[in-house]
Amino acid sequence: xxxxxxxxxxxxxxxxxxxxxxxxxxxxxxxxxxxxxxxxxxxxxxxxxxxxxxxxxxxxxxxxxxxxxxxxxxxxxxxxxxxxxxxxxxxxxxxxxxxxxxxxxxxxxxxxxxxxxxxxxxxxxxxxxxxxxxxxxxxxxxxxxxxxxxxxxxxxxxxxxxxxxxxxxxxxxxxxxxxxxxxxxxxxxxxxxxxxxxxxxxxxxxxxxxxxxxxxxxxxxxxxxxxxxxxxxxxxxxxxxxxxxxxxxxxxxxxxxxxxxxxxxxxxxxxxxxxxxxxxxxxxxxxxxxxxxxxxxxxxxxxxxxxxxxxxxxxxxxxxxxxxxxxxxxxxxxxxxxxxxxxxxxxxxxxxxxxxxxxxxxxxxxxxxxxxxxxxxxxxxxxxxxxxxxxxxxxxxxxxxxxxxxxxxxxxxxxxxxxxxxxxxxxxxxxxxxxxxxxxxxxxxxx
Numbered sequence: 001x002x003x004x005x006x007x008x009x010x011x012x013x014x015x016x017x018x019x020x021x022x023x024x025x026x027x028x029x030x031x032x033x034x035x036x037x038x039x040x041x042x043x044x045x046x047x048x049x050x051x052x053x054x055x056x057x058x059x060x061x062x063x064x065x066x067x068x069x070x071x072x073x074x075x076x077x078x079x080x081x082x083x084x085x086x087x088x089x090x091x092x093x094x095x096x097x098x099x100x101x102x103x104x105x106x107x108x109x110x111x112x113x114x115x116x117x118x119x120x121x122x123x124x125x126x127x128x129x130x131x132x133x134x135x136x137x138x139x140x141x142x143x144x145x146x147x148x149x150x151x152x153x154x155x156x157x158x159x160x161x162x163x164x165x166x167x168x169x170x171x172x173x174x175x176x177x178x179x180x181x182x183x184x185x186x187x188x189x190x191x192x193x194x195x196x197x198x199x200x201x202x203x204x205x206x207x208x209x210x211x212x213x214x215x216x217x218x219x220x221x222x223x224x225x226x227x228x229x230x231x232x233x234x235x236x237x238x239x240x241x242x243x244x245x246x247x248x249x250x251x252x253x254x255x256x257x258x259x260x261x262x263x264x265x266x267x268x269x270x271x272x273x274x275x276x277x278x279x280x281x282x283x284x285x286x287x288x289x290x291x292x293x294x295x296x297x298x299x300x301x302x303x304x305x306x307x308x309x310x311x312x313x314x315x316x317x318x319x320x321x322x323x324x325x326x327x328x329x330x331x332x333x334x335x336x337x338x339x340x341x342x343x344x345x346x347x348x349x350x351x352x353x354x355x356x357x358x359x360x361x362x363x364x365x366x367x368x369x370x371x372x373x374x375x376x377x378x379x380x381x382x383x384x385x386x387x388x389x390x391x392x393x394x395x396x397x398x399x400x401x402x403x404x405x406x407x408x409x410x411x412x413x414x415x416x417x418x419x420x421x422x423x424x425x426x427x428x429x430x431x432x433x434x435x436x437x438x439x440x441x442x443x444x445x446x447x
Contacts, residue, residue, distance in 0.1 A: 001130055003126070003129055003130060003133060004133055005019055005133055005136070006129040006132075006133065008310040008312055008313070009105070009113075009115060009310065009311075009312060010101075010113050010114050010115035010116065011028070011113055011114045012104050012105075012107070012111060012112070012113030012114075013111065013112075013113065014110055014111055015055075015057040015060075015061075015110060015111065015112050020057075020061070020111075020112055020113070022060060022061075022063075022064040023064075025061050025064035025065050025068065025114070026064045026065070026067050026068040026071075026140070027068060027136060027140050028065065028068060028114065028132070028136065029064065029065040029066065029067065029068020029069040029071075029072070030068035030069070030071050030072045030135075030140050030141075031068075031072075031132050031133075031135035031136045031138075031140075032048075032068075032069070032072075032098070032100075032116065032132050032135075033046065033048075033068065033069045033071070033072025033073065033074035033149070034072050034135050035128065035131045035132050035135055036048070036072075036074060036097045036098055037072060037073060037074065040097060045073070045074075045075060046073070046074040046075065046097040046098075047074065047075040047076070047077060047096050047097055048069060048074055048075070048076055048077070048091075048096055048097055048098045048099065048100060049076075049077045049078075049079060049087060049090055049091050049094065049096050049098075049099045049100065049154070050062055050065060050066065050076055050077070050078050050079070050099075050100045050101075050102065051079045051080070051081070051082040051083075051084075051086060051087040051090075051099070051100070051101050051102070051157070051188075052080065052081055052082075052101065052102035052103060052188070053081060053084075053101075053102070053103040053104075053187050053188040053216060053245050053246045054081050054186060054187055054188060054190065054211035054213060054216050054245070055102075055103070055104070055109050055112055055213060055214075055216055055245075056109065056213030056214060057109075057112045058081075058102050058103075058112065061102045061112060061114070062078065062102055065100060065102070065114070066078070066151055068140075069149050070148050070149035070150070070151065071140070071141070071142040071143065071148070071149075072143065072149065073143040073147040073148060073149050074097070074149045075149045075150050075151070075152070076149060076150070076151045076152070077094070077096070077151075077152050077153075077154045078151060078152070078153050078154065079153075079154040079157035079158075080157065081188050081190070081191070081211075082157050082158060082161060082188055082192070083161070083188045083189050083192060083193075083243075083246060083247035083248065083343070083344075083345065084101045084103055084105075084115065084188070084246040084247065084248045084341070085247065085248055085339060085341050085342065085343035085344075085345075085346070086157065086158075086161035086164075086188075086192065086247075087099040087100070087101045087117060088117045088121040088122075088339070088340055088341045089121060089160075089161060089164050089339065089340075090154070090157060090160060090161065091117050091118075091119065091121055092119065092120055092121035092340065093160070093164075095119070096119060097119055098116055098117060098118060098119060098124075099116070099117035099118075099121070100114060100115070100116055100117075101114070101115040101116075101117070101246065102114060103115065103188065103245065103246040104245070105244060105245055105246045105248070105249075106185075106217055106221070106222065106223045106244040106245055106246075106249065107217065107245070108216075108217060108218070109213065109214045109215070109216050109217075109218070116128075116129075117341070120340065121339075121340035121341060122315070122340050122341070123312050123315065123341070158191055158192050161192055162192050162195050162196055162199070165192070165196045165343075165345050165346055165349065166196055166199060166200060168335075168338040168339070168346050168349055168350070169200055169349045169352075169353060170353050170356075173353060173356050173357075174200055174201040175197060175200045175201040175202035175352060176201035176202070177201075178201075178202045178203065178238050178239065178352075179202070179203045179205070179235065179236070179237040179238050179239075180197050180202045180203065180204050180205070180237060180238065180239055180240070180241060181204075181205045181206075181207065181228060181231045181232050181235060181237045181239070181240040181241070181253075182194050182197060182204055182205070182206050182207070182240075182241045182243075183207045183208045183220055183221055183222075183225075183227065183228040183231075183240065183241065183242040183243065184206065184207075184208045184209050184221070184243055184247070185208045185216060185217050185220050185221025185222065185223075185242070185243055185244050185245050185247075186208045186209070186210060186211040186212070186215045186216050186217070186218065186220060186221070186245075187208070187211065187216045187217065187221065187243065187244065187245035187246060187247060188245065188246050188247050189243050189247035189344070189345060190206075190208070190209040190210070190211055191209075192247075192345070193241070193243060193247065193344075193345050194206040194209065196345055196349070197241070197348075200349075205231065205235050205237060207220065207227060207228070207231055208220040208221055208227070216245045217244060217245045220242075221242055221243060221244050221245065222242040222243055222244040222249040222250060222251045222330075222331050222344070223244055223249075225240075225242050225251050225253065225259055228240040228241075228242045228251075228253050229253050229257045229259065232253050232254075232255065232257060233255075233257050236255070237255065238254075238255055239252060239253065239254060239255070239352075239362070240252065240253035240254075241253075241344075241348045243344040243345065244331070244344070247343070247344045247345060248311070248332060248341070248342045248343060248344055249262075249330055249331035249332055249342070249344050250262065250265065250331045250333055250344035250345075250347045250348055250351075251331050252265060252348065252351060252362065254361060254362050254363060256363075258362075258363060260362055260366070261329050261330075261331065262327050262328050262329045262330055262331040262332060262333055263285070263289055263290045263293045263327075263328075263329040263371070264293070264362075264366055264369060264371065265327070265331075265333060265347065265351055266283065266285065266289070266293060266325070266326070266327040266333060267293050267296055267297060267366065267369050268351055268354050268362070268365050268366065269325055269327075269333065269335065269347070269350050269351065269354065270283045270297055270300070270302065270325045271300060271354075271365070272350075272353070272354035272357060272358070272365075273324075273325065274300055274302065275357070275358070276357065278337075280302055280323060280324065280325060281302070281303060281321065281322060281323045282297075282302050282303025282304055282305060282321060282323050283297050283302055283303070283304050283305075283323065283325050283326060284304075284305050284306075284307055284314050284317045284318050284321065284323060284325075284326030284327075284334075285304065285305075285306055285307070285314075285326065285327065285328070286306055286307050286308065286309045286310070286313070286314060286328050286329075287306050287307075287308060287309055287411055287413070288309055288328070288329055288411070288424070289306060289328070289329060290329065290371050290372055290374065290426065291372050291408065291409055291426050291427075292369055292370055292371050292372045293369060293371070294306075296368055296369045299368075303321075303323075305317055305321060307326070309328065310328075311327075311328060311332035311334065311341075311342045314326040314327065314328065314332070314334055315334060315336075315341070318334060318336060319336075323336075324336040324337045327342070327347075331344065331347075333347035333350075335347065335350055338350065370428075372408065372426045372427055372428055372433075373426070373427070373428075373429070373430035373433050374424055374425075374426045374433070375424065375425050375426075375430065375433040375434045375437045376422060376423070376424045376437075377422075377423045377424075377437050377438070377441050378420055378421070378422055378423075379420070379421050379423065379441045379444045379446065380418070380419055380420050380446055381419050381420070381421055381444050381445060381446060382419075382445045382446060383419060385419070385444070385445055387412065387414065387421055387444065390443075392443055393440065393443045393444065396439060396440055396443055397410055397412065397440060400425065400436040400439065400440060403432075403436065404425075404427050404432075404436070407427055407428055408425065408426055408427025408428065408432070408433070409425075409426050409427075410423075410424070410425050410426075410436075410440070411423075411424040411425075411426075412424075412440075421444055423437055423440050423441055424437070425437040425440075
């Protein structure tokens with residue numbers, strides 16, 4: 001069955017437009033509560049945790065969800081602003097039925113969304129999401145007054161999560177002597193991430209830690225690292241760490257202002273674990289992971305597999321393969337030996353540990369990886385056009401692949417929301433990448 005509301009990362013959209021409206025959110029809470037109660041032990045009362053980022057709309061959606069869960073007879077624990085991975089951790093640590101995050105991640109403040117975590121701190125399965133959608137089709141009811149859910153405030157949520165993050169850093173190491181700039185994107189990590197790095201010994205300069213409900217991801221954070229680069233240079237810091245609005249993405253900057261994306265950091269994490277004798281088996285990237293990273297990982301004797309774009313699919317493939325390290329160029333990095341989901345703060349700590357283990361800078365750790373230029377061109381195609389059955393286009397793609405051989409690759413993806421083809425060519429020479437990408441684009445019929 002095809003899902004109507006849930007996408008690859010929960011339900012997301014512009015606030016005030018369906019489905020990100022109070023009525024739907026109340027019904028969503030009720031539907032989710034019904035599914036959870038149906039699957040729970042009849043002697044146990046379901047209890048869920050609701051966390052959020054710093055968007056002003058979080059207050060509205062939190063209240064609506066709380067009402068829906070209460071109507072379904074489910075107790076709610078509210079923890080206020082906290083990183084998405086913090087909700088995953090607390091849900092499992094507190095033995096709760098599910099965790100809910102109100103966030104639109106790296107999107108602007110006008111958007112918001114809902115993500116669910118299972119009792120184990122994992123993203124909800126497709127079956128569970130389909131069950132919620134089936135309940136949404138039914139009329140909303142309400143349990144009796146005797147059975148109504150209650151709401152509680154979890155006052156020490158941030159402190160618990162800070163201690164958890166610190167516990168993932170090796171006990172024999174510390175960050176003393178390091179000057180770090182930490183950019184929290186005016187998002188959910190504004191009151192957690194700086195404390196983590198400071199309490200482990202670093203001198204911390206914080207930016208993006210003054211949320212006003214409307215400035216999340218606004219010219220700061222992992223999706224706009226220019227502010228971090230400038231601050232690192234100005235403060236003569238050793239490193240910069242950039243998180244996004246819900247703190248599950250990571251980008252890093254060195255003292256020279258060089259930006260390191262998720263693909264490069266993925267290699268650093270994998271090689272460090274391999275060097276310390278961990279049996280990794282392999283690493284999972286995505287269709288967009290840079291070919292240079294794949295080649296470098298394979299040269300270490302490890303397997304490499306590509307999942308569809310989206311951290312959910314990376315996690316699924318990691319579990320299928322029995323591996324622990326995966327990620328995306330956008331900065332979603334998975335260390336399943338440390339946490340059940342992507343966590344920007346924890347990923348940064350793992351990179352810092354790798355630097356300490358090897359006594360090398362980030363650039364030195366990446367001496368063997370020369371990132372290939374990627375050219376990405378978007379082209380709108382004529383209504384009714386099917387690129388998969390276009391023989392002329394197919395032959396040109398084959399010609400390009402033959403020219404690139406093992407020093408490049410072609411990736412064609414269709415947009416899921418508009419008549420648009422995304423054509424990516426990646427190879428060592430940016431001029432070759434641009435020429436071959438255009439040779440494909442020129443064959444797509446436009447309206």
